[in-house]
Amino acid sequence: MTQQNRYDEEHKIQYYETDLTGKVTLGMLINMLVLTSYDQADSFGVGTDYMLSKGYGWVIAQYEIDIKRLPRDHEKVRLVTEATSNNRYFAYRQFFLEDDQGNELVHVDTICVVMDLTARKMVAIPDDAVAPYHSEVVKRIPRLSRPASFEESDVAATKTYRVRYFDLDSNHHVNNSHYFDWMMDALDEEFLIHHELCHLAIRFENEVRYGHVVKSEVTAPVNNEDGTATTHHHIMGNDERYAEATLTWRPLSATTVD
């Protein structure tokens, strides 16, 4: 790939990155894909160290994920990222997961913002942090599909999670991948074993910190006309919402991909 705003790496899926069906977990998949954006930034000299020296850090505020197939243990994949466009406050970054034949397995759209780590507030994206990518500078970045709203009375199940020491990354933040695990773990085992995630829209609203206890709330699955099922999720704590998401699932008996 010669495009300057694209970057890619190879990866082999390992057993400890998979769940009991032998497919990569969404949390680990996001970890791997996000790694390419860190490595791309490092290759331009505008990585985490550069941002930290200014007191800033990149945060992914919103994801929309489309899954054709999740790769399995031992499978060789290509992780691709593209810093597609940005305006003064928002950067639109895409990630792609490809099989070893170059077929797209997963497509991830993200909206990224820059945080002042002391004030814990969003700031304008520093010009030099994006200049090396030669991304398109646009007036409006694309809108990702938003999670659907629901009432507390629609919540069918709740599980609680205490943020653990090992959930924190070197910025003392809770790594995004844990939100995916908290959301999905609130569903029961029967549902998880017999369904495969095919679409996810998630929006992060507030920061969860060490020691916080969060509630993962989920609605009952609703069956769609095309055979898929939809679940809605909130991560809540102290009456404030940390994240909201809508997940769409393919029943495993009806899938043709395995």
Next chain:
Amino acid sequence: MTQQNRYDEEHKIQYYETDLTGKVTLGMLINMLVLTSYDQADSFGVGTDYMLSKGYGWVIAQYEIDIKRLPRDHEKVRLVTEATSNNRYFAYRQFFLEDDQGNELVHVDTICVVMDLTARKMVAIPDDAVAPYHSEVVKRIPRLSRPASFEESDVAATKTYRVRYFDLDSNHHVNNSHYFDWMMDALDEEFLIHHELCHLAIRFENEVRYGHVVKSEVTAPVNNEDGTATTHHHIMGNDERYAEATLTWRPLSATTVD
């Protein structure tokens, strides 16, 4: 390496394998090292698939881990395993983590057994599962140092953990690496930030299953004459003990390795 019972792989430590100090977590380190033993077994045609076809699976019953230094984010390391010796019921397997100069950073001794997955009982090691390694067949395998015992009245802190869907591996077992996280997370953040693990002895006694709630119990740290501190740990549930461990810690101010 030409020894038939040795096997090695290269690995680069990634941000999502590290904790907030930027060093690899013990859980992820064990995942990586254990991977080499799976890959070695696969290379001989006696890997997980072969064992499953007989209704068997390897289980690591006991670890003794000696840590000189934990590698950091981006560091290139070599993962080495050696199927050293075995008798009828027990296999003694070693793991080594080396830096890119070949210096040993971590040394892990393990005692492995074979489980009948239906009866959930230990069985004699099938000859053909170990023959390809040409490991030394011995009468007695080495004894690893055992965790020290302690009374319930010595417990200084307890945290509870519900086994999550994503804690399970493709054998429907809780991956060993989670026990390490449960044990260490029971200590407070202040202690964890200012200490570095240097030695661990752990023994697994019973199997934790999906949905179980376990208690991670830890004693108050005891200061040793050489400047290290020791903590004792139990993973408990329903009045039975799942695992016991003794951990030794180096205070970070006194360390010379960073």
